[in-house]
Amino acid sequence: MANTQYPESYYAASANAVPPRPALQDDVETDVCVIGAGYTGLSSALFLLENGFRVTVLEAAKVGFGASGRNGGQIVNSYSRDIDVIERTVGPKQAQLLGQMAFEGGRIIRERVAKYNIQCDLKDGGVFAALSAKQMGHLESQKRLWERFGHTQLELLDQRRIREVVGCDQYVGGMLDMSGGHIHPLNLALGEATAVESLGGTIYEQSPAVRIERGANPVVHTPLGKVRAKFIIVAGNAYLGNLVPELAAKSMPCGTQVITTEPLGDELAKALLPQDYCVEDCNYLLDYYRLTGDKRLIFGGGVVYGARDPANIEAIIRPKMLKAFPQLKDVKIDYAWTGNFLLTLSRLPQVGRLGDNIYYSQGCSGHGVTYTHLAGKVLAEALRGQAERFDAFADLPHYPFPGGQLLRTPFAALGAWYYGLRDKFGM
Numbered sequence: 001m002a003n004t005q006y007p008e009s010y011y012a013a014s015a016n017a018v019p020p021r022p023a024l025q026d027d028v029e030t031d032v033c034v035i036g037a038g039y040t041g042l043s044s045a046l047f048l049l050e051n052g053f054r055v056t057v058l059e060a061a062k063v064g065f066g067a068s069g070r071n072g073g074q075i076v077n078s079y080s081r082d083i084d085v086i087e088r089t090v091g092p093k094q095a096q097l098l099g100q101m102a103f104e105g106g107r108i109i110r111e112r113v114a115k116y117n118i119q120c121d122l123k124d125g126g127v128f129a130a131l132s133a134k135q136m137g138h139l140e141s142q143k144r145l146w147e148r149f150g151h152t153q154l155e156l157l158d159q160r161r162i163r164e165v166v167g168c169d170q171y172v173g174g175m176l177d178m179s180g181g182h183i184h185p186l187n188l189a190l191g192e193a194t195a196v197e198s199l200g201g202t203i204y205e206q207s208p209a210v211r212i213e214r215g216a217n218p219v220v221h222t223p224l225g226k227v228r229a230k231f232i233i234v235a236g237n238a239y240l241g242n243l244v245p246e247l248a249a250k251s252m253p254c255g256t257q258v259i260t261t262e263p264l265g266d267e268l269a270k271a272l273l274p275q276d277y278c279v280e281d282c283n284y285l286l287d288y289y290r291l292t293g294d295k296r297l298i299f300g301g302g303v304v305y306g307a308r309d310p311a312n313i314e315a316i317i318r319p320k321m322l323k324a325f326p327q328l329k330d331v332k333i334d335y336a337w338t339g340n341f342l343l344t345l346s347r348l349p350q351v352g353r354l355g356d357n358i359y360y361s362q363g364c365s366g367h368g369v370t371y372t373h374l375a376g377k378v379l380a381e382a383l384r385g386q387a388e389r390f391d392a393f394a395d396l397p398h399y400p401f402p403g404g405q406l407l408r409t410p411f412a413a414l415g416a417w418y419y420g421l422r423d424k425f426g427m
Contacts, residue, residue, distance in 0.1 A: 003206055004061035010260040010298065010335040011069055011186035016119060018190050021063070024204040024225035030056040032383065033220045033229035035209045035243070038068035039368065040361050041235035042192040043376020046112070049199035051384060056227050057193075057201065058220060060208035064189030066239040067368060070339030072258060072288045072300045074278045075109060075181040076126060077151065078102040080347040080365035084145055089346075090396065097392040099149040101378075105370025106179050108377060109188070116198070118191030121293040125277035126180025129162065129171045135282040139175040153178040166279055167272045168324045182278040182290045185369065209236075209243055218357055231383055234360035237368075238340035244360070249400045250350060251363045253340045257313045258300040259321065260292070260335040261328065269295040272325055287320050297321070297328070303366075313338055341366050344398060349375065351393035359383065361393075 006012035032048055034041040037059035045055045059065070079086070083102055087095035113122050130136040143154050157165065157174040165176065193203055204222075212232065213219040220227045234244055238253040264272070269291050273279070278290035287301035299321040310316055313336040322329055344350055344363035349371060351361045359382060361375040375393075382390035 004065065006062060006065060006069065006186075007337050007339075008335065009070060009258070009337040010292065010296065011184060013335065014184070014187075014292075014294070016187050016190055018063075018194065021203050021205040024058065024207040024222050024227070026225050027228070028056060028202075028225070029228045030054045030202075031229065032056070032231045032233060033058065033218075033227040034233045034235055035220065036060075036066075036235035036237065036239070037063040037189070037193060037203055037205070038066050038235065038237060039189060039192075039372035040237065040375050040379075041233065042068075042189060042196060043108070043373045044233050044235060044379045045196045045201050045376070046192060046199070047377050047380035048383065049196060049201050051380065053383070055196070055201040056229070057196065057203040058207045058209050058222060058227065059203060059205045060236075060239065062205050063193040063203065064186045067237060067339050067341050068189045068372070069186035070258070070337060071185050071341075071369060072278075072298065073182045073185045073290060073369075074126060074280065074288060075106045075183065075369055076280065076367060077106055077177060077180060077370060078146070078367070079349065079371060080367035082142065082145065083149060086348070086396075094392055094395060097389065101374055101389060101392075102149060103146075103151045103179065104377070105372070105374040106181070108373040109183070109370065112192060112195070112373070113183075113188070116191060116195040118188060118195070120187040120191060121184045122181065123183075123276050123278075124178055124181040125275060126177050126182070127157070127162070127165060127174050127277050127279045128177070129166060129168075129174040129279055129281045131171060131281055131283065133172060136173045138282060139173070143175055151179070165273070165275050165277055167274065170324065171281075176277070180278070183369075184293065212243065212358070214355060214358065216357075230357065232358045233379055234358065234362070237362045237364070238342040240362065244354070246354065247350070247360060247362060250344060250398045252343045254303050254343045254366075255310070255338045255340050256300060256366070257302045257310065257317050257336070257338045258298060259314055259317045259333050261297045261299075262332045262334050264295050264297060264331065266295060268327075269297075271327075272297060287324065289321070289324070296334070297325070299324075310338065341368060345400070346396070346398055348396050348398075349393060350398050351375065351378070351390065351396070353382075353394070
C-alpha cells in the first residue's frame with residue numbers, strides 16, 4: 001500500500017512533531033465515520049466528540065495533506081461569493097441566516113487554538129488591498145454590507161494609511177479586518193487532530209476510502225479494513241476523487257501556487273509588513289501574502305484549472321511578488337509548491353445529505369480556512385437533529401459545469417482569462 005507523504009512545502013518542513021498514526025487494518029464500528037482529515041473533517045470530528053459521539057476519521061494520506069496543510073494561511077471572513085450575491089440568489093431570509101454565519105469560522109479557529117493550546121503562529125489582522133478606485137469603492141460597499149450583519153472590526157484605509165501597514169506603493173487604499181489574521185495552516189490541522197484524539201476519537205492515516213456501502217448502517221471500505229457507522233461525513237473536498245459520483249459533476253479541482261522566501265530578517269520583514277498583517281488584493285485572480293513566524297514571506301496566487309501541477313511554480317509566482325516588492329529581487333526562494341482547492345460554478349460551498357445518513361460539505365472555492373471550521377459545526381448540528389443552519393447551506397442552488405467534466409476545465413479557464421483581462425485593465 002502506498003505511503004503518501006507531505007509535499008515539499010515550507011509548512012511540512014516547519015511542522016510540529018506528531019506521532020505516526022496507523023493505517024486501518026481491521027473492521028471497526030463507530031457512530032460517525034469522517035472521510036478526510038482536513039479542516040472540514042477535523043472540525044466535524046471535534047464538535048461531534050464534544051457532544052458525545054464516537055468518531056473515526058479516515059485519511060488517505062496524512063493529516064492536513066490537502067488544502068488544509070498547503071493554503072496561504074489566511075483567516076478571511078465570509079464566502080467566496082459575498083452575502084449580497086447570496087441575497088440576490090436566494091432572497092433575504094436565507095441570506096440573513098448565512099450572513100450571520102459568515103464571520104463565525106474565524107471565531108471557531110481562535111476558540112480551538114485557545115482551548116486546545118494549538119501552536120500555529122496565530123496573528124490578528126488581515127488587509128484587503130485595492131489597486132484601483134473601483135476596487136476601493138467595492139471595499140466601501142463591502143464594509144457597509146458586513147456591518148449590516150454585525151461585523152464591525154473593520155477600518156477603511158486611504159492611500160497614506162495602507163502604506164503604514166503594507167510596504168508597497170501599488171495600492172490606492174484598502175480595508176483592515178482585525179478579526180481576520182493568519183496561521184501556520186498545517187500546524188493548525190495537526191493541533192486539531194491531537195485534540196480529536198484527546199477526546200477519544202481515532203484517526204487512521206494512509207487509509208483511503210475506496211468504496212461506500214450505502215444503507216441503514218453504511219460501511220466505508222479501505223484497502224485493508226472497513227468502518228461500519230451510523231453516519232458518514234464526506235470531507236475529502238478536492239481530494240475526494242470519484243468516491244461519490246453525485247458530487248463530482250458540480251465541482252472542479254483547481255490548483256494554486258505558493259512560494260516562500262528565505263528568512264528576511266527583522267528589518268526587511270518589518271519594512272514589508274510593519275504590523276505583521278496578512279494581505280490579499282482585490283483582483284478576481286488575486287495575489288495574497290504574509291510573513292511566517294520566522295520572518296519569511298509567503299506569496300501565493302494564480303490558478304491552474306483542472307489541478308495540473310505546473311512545471312515551474314517559482315516562474316509563475318516570483319514575478320507577482322517582485323511587482324509588489326521589487327526590493328526582494330535578490331532574495332532566494334526556499335520553497336515552492338502547489339495544492340488543490342475545489343471550485344463550484346456558483347463559487348458557494350456545496351452542503352447536503354445523501355439518503356438519511358451520508359452528509360457532505362465541499363467546494364469552498366478558495367475561501368476555505370474559515371468556512372471549513374464553520375462547516376464542521378453545522379454538520380455536527382445536523383447529526384444532532386438541529387438542521388436549520390445546515391438547511392440554509394443545503395438549499396443553495398448548484399449547477400453542473402457547462403460541457404460536463406470533459407469541457408469544464410477549458411470553460412473555467414476561458415472565464416478566468418476574461419476576468420484576468422478585467423483585472424489588468426481595471427474594468
